[in-house]
Amino acid sequence: MGAISPLGHDSTSTAAAYTSGKPAFNTIFHQGIPTPVAALPAEAEEQLQQLLLANPVYKQLDRSVQMAVYAARQAAAQAGWLNENAPTDDDLAVNIGSSRGATGLFEEHFGAFQQENLSSSASPTTTLGNLSSWVAHAVNAGGGQISHSITCSTALMAIANGVAWLKSGMAKRFLAGGTEAPLTPFTIAQMKAVGIYSRLADHPYPCQPYAAEKQNTFTLGEGAAVFALEQVLNPAPGTPVVEGVGLGFEKLVSKTGISAEGINFQKSMRQALAQLPEHDRQVDLIITHTPGTRAGDKAELAAIQAVFGDILPLITTNKWLLGHTLGASGALSLQYALHVLQQQQFASIPYPHHLPQQAPARINRIMVNAAGFGGNAASVIVGVAS
Known part of the structure; x- marks a missing residue:
């Protein structure tokens, strides 16, 4: 696993951030209005810049691609797959996705276009295919390269693709994850135009999923996380294992695709649970999508109640710490799940909320949810080998 986010640049710094429970938000002025965001901390930014100094060709790329490369190289190195001078590994496939893509560079190039000074690099550096192709280049991967x-x-969804490719035999090793660099003027403005952006710039917790006070507190963050996946028949005890992957879609009922019942979540969770052993289709903890919007948070909780009934698993989220990183959010939630499985602890939500926080004796299996505009949802269940 590799990741870079407002909480840190490696497993040690991220674990310390989760242990401290200190949110990673700061305030910027966007269109003259104080606006909370979660950007990379100074130490993580320094690590990212060191990567660019060591590989000057990366400087031309969008920040979303740069963070993906950083996280992917970290994951590949941890897995023992980062062989700089070896032949291209044709058995290693890559799927890196992003919700918005090269937002920073796109806005820069569009500004240049308005001034009739458009660079020849505008098209090559803003295509979504940058993600997987540059990550593949950075880790010497020669297999399938998917950007989506x-x-x-x-x-x-990238994790789901990785599982499918490995089970089908189309790859022996797979790097899957997401990245997002949305802290740009136009992207922030888009989120504000939807009417969901947090106005709690002066509050220590500007993003408040499941808050007792009913208000929208969506807050943008940036980051990337990538996972090294392979199919192993007898994994060593303690090895993280993807036990189930579920996808769900529902007919659009609004611009954002949210129904009050969370039908998409119900479908994705049930599909993931169906892949568990028939006698043991339970999870100990759900890390929810919950971006801090009234409609979205309520719909997901309704879906969880519909699937699990009166005996709900423990429910938590990490967005009150690092905001909503859009296409990277599911990967950073999965990173959080692996942290919880390893450390057997999670940050307790400090503001007034409606969630029970009584933890079971031990957390052995976690479900991670994500959903997006268009009525789609995904659920991944992860546990540890015994």
């Missing part, structure tokens, strides 16, 4: 966007379900 299914809005905020993107990263978990």
Whole structure:
């Protein structure tokens, strides 16, 4: 696993951030209005810049691609797959996605276009295919290279693709994840135009999923996370294992595709649970999508109640710490799930909320949810080998 986010640049710094429970938000002025965002901290930014200094060709790429390369190289190195001078690994496939893609560079090039000074690099550096192709280049992967966007379900859809490719034999090793660099003027303006952006710039917790006070507190963050996946018949005890992957879609009922019942979530969760052993289709914890919007948070909780009935698993989220990273959010939630499985602890939500927080004796299996515009949802169940 590799990741870079407002919470850190490696497993140690991220674990420390989750242990401290300190949110990663700061305030910028966007169109003259104080606006909360979650950007990379100084140490993570320094690590990213060191990557660019060591590989000057990366400087031409969008920030979303740069973060994906950073996270992918970290994951590949951890898996023992990062062989700089070896022949191209044709058995290693890549699927990296993003909701918005090269937002920073696109806005820069569009500004240049308005000034009739458009660069020849505008098209090559803003295509979504940049993600997988540059990541593949960075890790010496020669297998399938997929870039995609299914809005905020993107990263978990990449995990689903990885599982499918490995089970089909189309790849022996697979790098899957998501990245997002949405802290740009136009992207922030788009989220504000939807009417969901948090106005709590002066609050220590500007993003408040499941808050007792009913208001929209959506807050943007940036980051990337990538996972090294392979199919292993007898994994060593303690190895993280993807046990189930579910996808769900529903007919559009609004611009954002949210129904009050969370039909898409119901479908994705049930599909993932159906892949567990028939006698053991339970999870100990759900890390929810919940971006801090009234309609979205309520719909997901309704879907969880419909699927699990009166005996709900423990429910939590990490967005009150790092905001909504759009296409990367599912991957960063999955990173959080692996942290919880390893450390057997999670950050307790500090503001007034409606969620029970009584943890079971041990957390052995976690479901991660994600959903996006268009009525889509994805659920991934992860546990550890015994």
